Each structure stands twice: as C-alpha cells, then as structure tokens.
Amino acid sequence: MLSGAFPPAGPVHLANATVPSALTAGMLNHLGEGLGRADIVIDQGEIASISPPGIAAPEGATRVDLDGGLVLPGLVDLHTHLDKGHIWPRRPNPDGTFASALEAAQADRVAHWSADDLRRRMSFALQCAHAHGTVAMRTHLDTIPPHDTITWDVFTELRRDWADRVDLQGSALFGIERLADPAYLPRIADRVAACGGTLGVVSYMVDGLDGYLRQMFRAAAERGLDLDFHVDETGDPGADSLRRIAETALETGFSGRIVCGHCCSLARQDADTVDRTLDLVARAGIGVVSLPMCNMFLMDREPGRTPRWRGVTLLHEMRARGIPVAVASDNTRDPFYAYGDLDMIEVFTQAMRILHLDMPVGDWVRLVTTTPADLMGDPTRGRIDVGLPADLVLLRARDWNELGARPSGPRTVLRAGRAIARALPDYRDLDDLMEHDR
Structure with a gap:
C-alpha cells in the first residue's frame, strides 16, 4: 500500500476505487451489495471530486490505481x-x-x-x-x-x-x-x-x-x-x-x-x-x-x-x-x-x-x-463527499467478502490526504505499569 511519504505535492487521483454507495450520498451502486466504482481526486487535504472511473485526472495530479480496492471514510x-x-x-x-x-x-x-x-x-x-x-x-x-x-x-x-x-x-x-x-x-x-x-x-x-x-x-x-x-x-x-x-x-x-x-x-x-x-x-x-x-x-x-x-x-x-x-x-x-x-x-x-x-x-x-x-453530533464524519477532509482508509480488499475473510489485510490510512505511519505501539511500552501486581 502507500507509504508514509505519500503523496507528493499537488492533487492526487485515486483511480478505480470501490466505494460504498451508502457513504457517498447514494451516488454509486452498480457493483452489487451497495458498492460502486469511482475515481476520487484529493486536493489540499480535501476530497475535490468523486466521479465515474475513467474520467481524465486533473492536470498535474498524481495518479494512484487502487485496482478496485475498497475506500472507506475514517x-x-x-x-x-x-x-x-x-x-x-x-x-x-x-x-x-x-x-x-x-x-x-x-x-x-x-x-x-x-x-x-x-x-x-x-x-x-x-x-x-x-x-x-x-x-x-x-x-x-x-x-x-x-x-x-x-x-x-x-x-x-x-x-x-x-x-x-x-x-x-x-x-x-x-x-x-x-x-x-x-x-x-x-x-x-x-x-x-x-x-x-x-x-x-x-x-x-x-x-x-x-x-x-x-x-x-x-x-x-x-x-x-x-x-x-x-x-x-x-x-x-x-x-x-x-x-x-x-x-x-x-x-x-x-x-x-x-x-x-x-x-x-x-x-x-x-x-x-x-x-x-x-x-x-x-x-x-x-x-x-x-x-x-x-x-x-x-x-x-x-x-x-x-x-x-x-x-x-x-x-x-x-x-x-x-x-x-x-x-x-x-x-x-x-x-x-x-x-x-x-x-x-x-x-x-x-x-x-x-x-x-x-x-x-x-x-x-x-x-x-x-x-x-x-x-455523536458530527454529520461530517463517516462519509465520503466532496468538500470533506480526505480522511480515508484505503483497503486492498475489493469487496465485503474479501474484507470479511481477511480483515487484517493491507490498508493505508489517509489523514487530510496524506498517508500516516501505521506502526502500532508495543505492549512492552506498558510493562513497567504492569509490574505492580506481577
């Protein structure tokens, strides 16, 4: 998946994404099970556009082909x-x-x-x-x-x-x-x-x-x-x-x-x-x-x-x-x-x-x-829509079956359009707090 340095400066074109229609204001639903295929453009940390796949990317945008991978909101x-x-x-x-x-x-x-x-x-x-x-x-x-x-x-x-x-x-x-x-x-x-x-x-x-x-x-x-x-x-x-x-x-x-x-x-x-x-x-x-x-x-x-x-x-x-x-x-x-x-x-x-x-x-x-x-009173979260922050989870799984079969599979987490470092903290970091009752 994408590195922590992603993306370079400028807009990014996420091509061939699979997106839940329920999270995109019902825009997409042609793959079955509530899923649709789309291209998503990210610019200045926000979702700039969501469109059917195959539309030309904006000039200067970095194209990333997700190969049908699921995209979820944060x-x-x-x-x-x-x-x-x-x-x-x-x-x-x-x-x-x-x-x-x-x-x-x-x-x-x-x-x-x-x-x-x-x-x-x-x-x-x-x-x-x-x-x-x-x-x-x-x-x-x-x-x-x-x-x-x-x-x-x-x-x-x-x-x-x-x-x-x-x-x-x-x-x-x-x-x-x-x-x-x-x-x-x-x-x-x-x-x-x-x-x-x-x-x-x-x-x-x-x-x-x-x-x-x-x-x-x-x-x-x-x-x-x-x-x-x-x-x-x-x-x-x-x-x-x-x-x-x-x-x-x-x-x-x-x-x-x-x-x-x-x-x-x-x-x-x-x-x-x-x-x-x-x-x-x-x-x-x-x-x-x-x-x-x-x-x-x-x-x-x-x-x-x-x-x-x-x-x-x-x-x-x-x-x-x-x-x-x-x-x-x-x-x-x-x-x-x-x-x-x-x-x-x-x-x-x-x-x-x-x-x-x-x-x-x-x-x-x-x-x-x-x-x-x-x-929680926040109607901007949990959605993929134009104008919202590009806080997204990019998955290698292409549909619900693949996600359910391999939930620990590859994923990239974007915050404001940039991939975060996904290193999990080590349980050993808390060992000294656990010594009291050992």
Whole structure:
C-alpha cells in the first residue's frame, strides 16, 4: 500500500476505487451489495471530486490505481473505555464473568489510577485507534470519587493533544444507584458540561430506577447535554431499563440525542415484550450501540459450560423500525474484554459474522461510519463527499467478502490526504505499569 511519504505535492487521483454507495450520498451502486466504482481526486487535504472511473485526472495530479480496492471514510467508534484499557496483565478477570470484571476493575482503579498511569494507557490506546483508521471516538470514563477528577483532567489534556488526529468525546460513567445522594449528579453534570461531554450512567435494575432516570434527563436538559446509557448488560429477561429509558424520554419530551449501549437482555425476552419496547425506542428516537466482541466474551459464561447465546442485541429488528444502530469496540485488554485493539475494521467484520450482517452486507457499513457520527453530533464524519477532509482508509480488499475473510489485510490510512505511519505501539511500552501486581 502507500507509504508514509505519500503523496507528493499537488492533487492526487485515486483511480478505480470501490466505494460504498451508502457513504457517498447514494451516488454509486452498480457493483452489487451497495458498492460502486469511482475515481476520487484529493486536493489540499480535501476530497475535490468523486466521479465515474475513467474520467481524465486533473492536470498535474498524481495518479494512484487502487485496482478496485475498497475506500472507506475514517471510522467512528461510539463506545469505548480508554480509562480501563490495557490493565489485563496486572488485573485479569479470574473467571471471565461480568461480576468478576466489575470487582477487578474497581480494585485496579483504587490501586493504580494515577494521572501518569491513565495518561500512558489512554495514549497507547489512542495510538492504536489512530493507526487503524479511527477519526472520532466516544469514551466512557469512570466518574467515581475521588478518582473522577484525575480521570477527567487527563481526558481533557488528551482531548486537546489528539484534536488533529482523533476527535474525542467523554461520557460520564457510574452506577445509577449513586443518585440516591442528591449532591452527586449536579457536580458530575457540571464537570461533563465543562468538558463538552455526554452525561452517562449504568442503569441497573435498582429500587427507585424511574426516579433516577428522571433526574438524569432533567440534569441533561438543564445543561444542554446528550445522554448515553449502559443498559441491561445481562442475560436476565427481567432487566427492562431500555423500556423505562424510552418511556422517560417520551414523558419528558427530551430533545437531546440519546444512546443506549448493550441492551443484551432484549434478546432473552418474549416477542410481545420486544415489540412493545422497540416501538417505544423508535418513538423516542433513541440510538442503540451493540458491543458484539465484548458481550460474546462476558455473557452466558459459566465455567465448564458452552455458552448458549451470543450476548448481542436485536439490530435487525431495530433497523427495521428505523432505530439508528451502531457497533463499537467497548473494552480493550481489561477485565471486561481480554482482547481487542480499537480496530473498527475488526469490529465491523466480527459483527458481520456474529450478527449475520451479510447475504447481503449492503449498507451495514453505516454501523461504524455515518450512524455513530450522527449520534455523536458530527454529520461530517463517516462519509465520503466532496468538500470533506480526505480522511480515508484505503483497503486492498475489493469487496465485503474479501474484507470479511481477511480483515487484517493491507490498508493505508489517509489523514487530510496524506498517508500516516501505521506502526502500532508495543505492549512492552506498558510493562513497567504492569509490574505492580506481577
């Protein structure tokens, strides 16, 4: 693929590119499965033109024949946990269960989350995401005193330092039962507002849940914040906070964006319950993000027993109702998910398999491009269009089948039309942080 010195001065003509029609305002769709062939001209860091192949390149443009290779826009990761990332070597999950993950992450936060520890691990993760082609990311940040101040200060610093590479949004994360303390939410919501973030929470099925949800909606509305909930991350069919969130959104007339992540228990509920819940979610305009790799790792795990279900939510049924849906990385090398590298190509191709997003793949690529960008409030990301920055991922794979079969195949990441160096950081760079508990 292209070198880090690409391109030379002047415009560049990417010839014979294969481009998803869904990401080009429907301009192209003549190869099947939502793909079309095009020539793309890049000039002064922006996409100058998109045209049918074979049209003469501008005078002086450097021509690069992609030989049918897929071109995607910079990718958008809607749900991550940068603050927890890469602690697995010092704090593994002893049995792989959700309960053990909670305990391990809490113990690690108390023992190790200094500003230096957070900054280095989060920077490492961002280097990975950038190298893989991610241009925008929302990260949930444990907002639990006394570490919340350290975490948000480090995040604010990194958001500034990475502004020309990855657009970062922060979302508060804490168990909703903490709202029993009336002083807790105003302080957290003010901090989130000061950082331009999103107000988030884990909506466990606790006594007083409906009242706590109303507090969240009220605090967000008063500050003009969007909402992002961790919802029903369990196989218990009795967990129905997704329905309650939708009802609260409708009751309050909330006008901001709402995202609900996980929603695993929905797949365990009866058809009538599912229909009623999804109708409410659609009416409330809620977006849903599924985390297929993490939830396959966590859900339905019992020692010595093969899991019986996949842990993912009902994306096909949601999309059929017009509900915005996305997939994202979630956790990376921590007690909630031992693997992952913040690679949205991996996330998308794994989702293709896990959620049966094939036959045909069609426009499911929106899951990691336009839809999460819209839910983050950025209608310029996740698209290939004239006048937008030439932040692109050039793949050797020519179609969805080749991409799904070899997601780790060659790729070039362009930022403002220039190929970035894609060297991934070495895990050894974090070894000294892991020595505490070895």
